[in-house]
Structure formats: C-alpha cells, structure tokens
Amino acid sequence: MTNVLLSTDSTDLQTRVHEAAGGSCIAVPSHPLPSAPAQLLAQVQHASLPDVLVLDATRAPHDALALAARFDRELPGTGLVLIGDPAALSIAAMRVGVRDVLPADVDVESLRTALLRVGHAVRSRRAQPDEAAVVATPLSAPGxxxxxxxxxxxxxxxxxxxxxxxxxxxxxxxxxxxxxxxxxxxxxxxxxxxxxxxxxxxxxxxxxxxxxxxxxxxxxxxxxxxxxxxxxxxxxxxxxxxxxxxxxxxxxxxxxxxxxxxxxxxxxxxxxxxxxxxxxxxxxxxxxxxxxxxxxxxxxxxxxxxxxxxxxxxxxxxxxxxxxxxxxxxxxxxxxxxxxxxxxxxxxxxxxxxxxxxxxxxxxxxxxxxxxxxxxxxxxxxxxxxxxxxxxxxx
Ligand SMILES: Nc1ncnc2c1ncn2[C@@H]1O[C@H](COP(=O)(O)OP(=O)(O)O)[C@@H](O)[C@H]1O
Ligand SMILES: [Mg+2]
Structure with a gap:
C-alpha cells in the first residue's frame, strides 16, 4: 500500500486523495507551509516516512516548489506530487525532482493512478542495490x-x-x-x-x-x-x-x-x-x-x-x-x-x-x-x- 502525506487546506481535495489512497493518507494544513521537511513531518508524528507527499501548490506555488526541492535533496525516498496548474508549474517542478503535477480539480481515478505509479517508483528505487550502496558509502574520516x-x-x-x-x-x-x-x-x-x-x-x-x-x-x-x-x-x-x-x-x-x-x-x-x-x-x-x-x-x-x-x-x-x-x-x-x-x-x-x-x-x-x-x-x-x-x- 502506498502511504501518502497530503498538505492542503482544501477539504474537498483531502476527500479525493483519501479515497484515491485507499484510506492510507494523513493530511496536514498547507498554510502556513513549513520551509523544512522535518517541520512538516513533525506535524504528523509519523513513525515511517511517507512513500508519497502530495503538496497543494495552488496557493503558494513558490513555497511549495522550495519545500519540494528540500524533500528531493534531504529525503529522496519520498516521491513528490504537486497539485496546481500543470502548464505553469511542470518545468520548474521537474527541475526540483517532482514526479507529477496534477490540476486542482483532478478526479479520484487519475489521483489513484498517479499515487500508485509514484509509490511504486519510490519503493522500487529504495530497493535498488545502487541506492543502498550510496547510503552505505564509507566516509573519508570516521564520524x-x-x-x-x-x-x-x-x-x-x-x-x-x-x-x-x-x-x-x-x-x-x-x-x-x-x-x-x-x-x-x-x-x-x-x-x-x-x-x-x-x-x-x-x-x-x-x-x-x-x-x-x-x-x-x-x-x-x-x-x-x-x-x-x-x-x-x-x-x-x-x-x-x-x-x-x-x-x-x-x-x-x-x-x-x-x-x-x-x-x-x-x-x-x-x-x-x-x-x-x-x-x-x-x-x-x-x-x-x-x-x-x-x-x-x-x-x-x-x-x-x-x-x-x-x-x-x-x-x-x-x-x-x-x-x-x-x-x-x-x-x-x-x-x-x-x-x-x-x-x-x-x-x-x-x-x-x-x-x-x-x-x-x-x-x-x-x-x-x-x-x-x-x-x-x-x-x-x-x-x-x-x-x-x-x-x-x-x-
Ligand atoms: N529540563 C527539564 N525540565 C523538566 N523536566 C525535565 C528536564 N529534563 C528532563 N526532564 C524530565 O525528567 C525525566 C527524566 O528525563 P530523561 O531524559 O528520561 O532522563 P535519563 O535518560 O537521564 O534517565 C523525564 O520525565 C523528563 O521529561
Ligand atoms: Mg534515559
């Protein structure tokens, strides 16, 4: 199952993502949007990292892109999906490692497909030996x-x-x-x-x-x-x-x-x-x-x-x-x-x-x-x- 974290203030979007994720979704408000991944994650006191983070970027697209960039750098094991105008956001989103941009009125079926695809991609990437090898690379000096x-x-x-x-x-x-x-x-x-x-x-x-x-x-x-x-x-x-x-x-x-x-x-x-x-x-x-x-x-x-x-x-x-x-x-x-x-x-x-x-x-x-x-x-x-x-x- 893909475990999803959703940051939004829209109860309507929350309902759709919840349904698309088969119930395995936790929602937190997107306003104010924290600037660091750790702050966002602290709000949910979640033991395990989410497979997919869905960020509602309709209200503050620049802040959402900045947060997405930090997630991509600091927690690459989480797949990112933005909700916003694909025409305006897609290129900038791709540059910061976002896997999909979906419009605010996206239907449950399209959401379900996107969540499954992104969830599957991040899980199989985590299982790749090359990623494990990167994490396990010895330091040049002992810690x-x-x-x-x-x-x-x-x-x-x-x-x-x-x-x-x-x-x-x-x-x-x-x-x-x-x-x-x-x-x-x-x-x-x-x-x-x-x-x-x-x-x-x-x-x-x-x-x-x-x-x-x-x-x-x-x-x-x-x-x-x-x-x-x-x-x-x-x-x-x-x-x-x-x-x-x-x-x-x-x-x-x-x-x-x-x-x-x-x-x-x-x-x-x-x-x-x-x-x-x-x-x-x-x-x-x-x-x-x-x-x-x-x-x-x-x-x-x-x-x-x-x-x-x-x-x-x-x-x-x-x-x-x-x-x-x-x-x-x-x-x-x-x-x-x-x-x-x-x-x-x-x-x-x-x-x-x-x-x-x-x-x-x-x-x-x-x-x-x-x-x-x-x-x-x-x-x-x-x-x-x-x-x-x-x-x-x-x-
Ligand atoms: N500065 C502090 N002010 C108030 N309570 C504290 C403070 N530091 C620790 N405590 C409390 O004291 C208790 C023991 O702390 P803990 O960190 O478990 O100590 P230890 O690991 O040395 O046994 C905990 O209930 C903790 O909440
Ligand atoms: Mg102790």
Whole structure:
C-alpha cells in the first residue's frame, strides 16, 4: 500500500486523495507551509516516512516548489506530487525532482493512478542495490561519537540525546545515527515515537556488523532524517549485549555516519565504557543538586584517571532552578570542571517526551529548546574542525 502525506487546506481535495489512497493518507494544513521537511513531518508524528507527499501548490506555488526541492535533496525516498496548474508549474517542478503535477480539480481515478505509479517508483528505487550502496558509502574520516553520560538516572540523558540527534539530523539528514545503549530500560523509541522493526540485538549479529548495507537496513527511520538503533524489547536480549559487540557496532557506524549519538544507562557500566573508548565528544550531565553534582564529580574524576575525558567534553547542568539554594559556581567547584550549558526546568520537556515529539520541534521557543539548539549548533559548527580527534586526551 502506498502511504501518502497530503498538505492542503482544501477539504474537498483531502476527500479525493483519501479515497484515491485507499484510506492510507494523513493530511496536514498547507498554510502556513513549513520551509523544512522535518517541520512538516513533525506535524504528523509519523513513525515511517511517507512513500508519497502530495503538496497543494495552488496557493503558494513558490513555497511549495522550495519545500519540494528540500524533500528531493534531504529525503529522496519520498516521491513528490504537486497539485496546481500543470502548464505553469511542470518545468520548474521537474527541475526540483517532482514526479507529477496534477490540476486542482483532478478526479479520484487519475489521483489513484498517479499515487500508485509514484509509490511504486519510490519503493522500487529504495530497493535498488545502487541506492543502498550510496547510503552505505564509507566516509573519508570516521564520524564523531557524542556520548551522553550521567551518574544517575532521571538526569535528562535521553532528553538531551534525542534532541541533539534530531537537531543534527535536521541539517544533515541521513548522516546521523542515535544508538540507545540504555539496554535494559532504554526509552529512545518512546521519546521519538518510533516503532522499531529491528532493535539493538538485531544489529549486533555478526553478519550484520560485517555488512554495512545489512546494518543500514536494520536502522529505524525518524521523520527528521535521523536513523536510530532502539534498545532491545526483552531484558534477556539486553543482558546478552557485550561490550565487544558495542565496540564493533560503533566502529561500523562511525565508518558510515558523520555523527553517532549514544544515549546511555546511568553510571559507567561496561557497555558505556566500551562506547567511551570510541567517544570523541563526551556530553556529561548533572542535575542541579549537591548529590547529583557530587556524583558527576566522581564520574569526571574516574574518566580522567582512565584517560577517557577528552578536551571536547561538554558539561550540562540540567534542571537549573534559581530557587534551589545552589549556584552554578557551587556545582563547578564540586565537579572541578566548567559548566558549559545550563538548562532550566520546563514542564514542556515531559509533555514532549510523552507525545514523542522532541521539544526542539514541538516548542522551539521554550527555554529548554533554545539551550538544546545551542548545543546542536556547537556540534554542527565544530564538525568541520576536528581539532581534538578521537585520541584520548587527559583534561
Ligand atoms: N529540563 C527539564 N525540565 C523538566 N523536566 C525535565 C528536564 N529534563 C528532563 N526532564 C524530565 O525528567 C525525566 C527524566 O528525563 P530523561 O531524559 O528520561 O532522563 P535519563 O535518560 O537521564 O534517565 C523525564 O520525565 C523528563 O521529561
Ligand atoms: Mg534515559
């Protein structure tokens, strides 16, 4: 079945597309039309990418063409159909990768034929080995590994890891993978509203780890363009995950992805230590209380002793609260390190986790989202100058 996303304000067109798609159509308003694919897709909280996107271009043809161009560049696995005047739009539409332009009064039968044809074309293109090979092309330099750590649970690791990953994926779709290494209680899938067909235990099989294409096909797609390795469903499968497997997975992923973001369980368990061995950029998280800061202080000291604390680390203070009876410099004195980013408390964070839409998309103006955006920009901008490299540098 062809799964269709329709952007229109016309209820009449909505009815016809719905009928033509045999019910597998989700509609979102076309006014205002978002400028980025990720924003459009965030509106539907859709786990899988649509086969076909039908954009109503009758009202704002230039905006629709600009959005179509971005879809073609960033999410080539989605086929594009425009609704508008074919005589006026066809040439410009063809140039930006649109597969068909249909008039506003198109009948259900013609719509059905177009949707089937475009849906079939994109699905068979996805199945082509040459496309898989392009996606699985090794990078010239290994990707960065950003590992989010905290000594305690509930500090906000999953919140940070998911927002950081979707934020990076927004500007580099298909080049970012998020790994849920909280093997037993991982909730990345919930935080991103994903239904994973394959999870960590599936990608860790030896033949998959050796085959970049097999590995790629077992990743779960998020509408932002992020790829995800979700935690195993069963605790027994989780228990069987070894540090050696984690290490092999990260080696394979860094050969193919520009950024590998790793969410971890609390503390420094052996699988986290295996991930740290590949980590170029540790993201350390503390809660805004004495016990949390002391815990992070110990963790930082341990990492220093092990030579695993690179200069590229970022220290984040979460749940910052002016009324907590504690200052940022108190925390810095306790952890014996500088705090790079302070993240306030916001009720929107839990709402966003519960609905499975990252706060970066759901409430971009929320103070937490703004701090998250700073973190994303920091990594995106330092991406070019890899001064620190992957060697271990004592801090
Ligand atoms: N800055 C914040 N403001 C308010 N609630 C937050 C904030 N950061 C995290 N939370 C909430 O705290 C809980 C734990 O966050 P989570 O990211 O799952 O932590 P961890 O992965 O470290 O266990 C979640 O319910 C989340 O919504
Ligand atoms: Mg977590």
């Amino acid at each position: 960065r590994v950003l590992t989010v750590l905290s000594p305690k649970g509930g500090a906000g690791k999953t919140t940070m890891a998911t927002n950081l990953a979707v934020g990076l994926a927004e500007s580099a779709p298909g080049a970012v993978v998020l790994v849920d290494l909280d093997v037993q209680f991982g909730d990345v899938a919930t935080a991103l509203n994903l239904e994973a067909e394959y999870a960590l235990d599936d990608v860790l099989q030896e033949h998959v780890l050796r085959d970049p294409i097999a590995l790629k096909t077992r990743l779960t797609q998020h509408p932002s363009g992020l790829l995800v390795v979700c935690a195993p469903e069963s605790p027994a499968a989780a228990d069987a995950v070894t540090p050696e497997q984690v290490s092999a997975l990260l080696s394979s992923l860094t050969a193919q992805f520009r950024y590998v973001v790793v969410d971890t369980a609390a503390g420094l368990e052996p699988r986290t230590l295996a991930a740290l061995d590949h980590t170029t950029d540790p993201v350390l998280l503390t809660t805004f209380d004495v016990a949390g800061a002391r815990g992070l202080g110990k963790e930082i000291a341990t990492l220093r002793e092990l030579g695993m604390l690179t200069n590229a680390r970022q220290v984040l203070l979460n749940f910052a609260d002016p009324k907590a009876g504690l200052s940022v410099s108190d925390v810095e004195a306790t952890i014996r390190a500088k705090v790079d980013l302070t993240i306030p408390i916001s009720r929107s964070v839990t709402a966003s986790l519960n609905t499975g839409v990252p706060i970066l998309f759901q409430r971009p103006k929320d103070p937490v989202a703004k701090q998250m955006r700073k973190l994303v920009t920091f990594y995106a901008e330092t991406g070019a100058r890899r001064a620190y490299g992957r060697h271990r540098a004592a801090a």
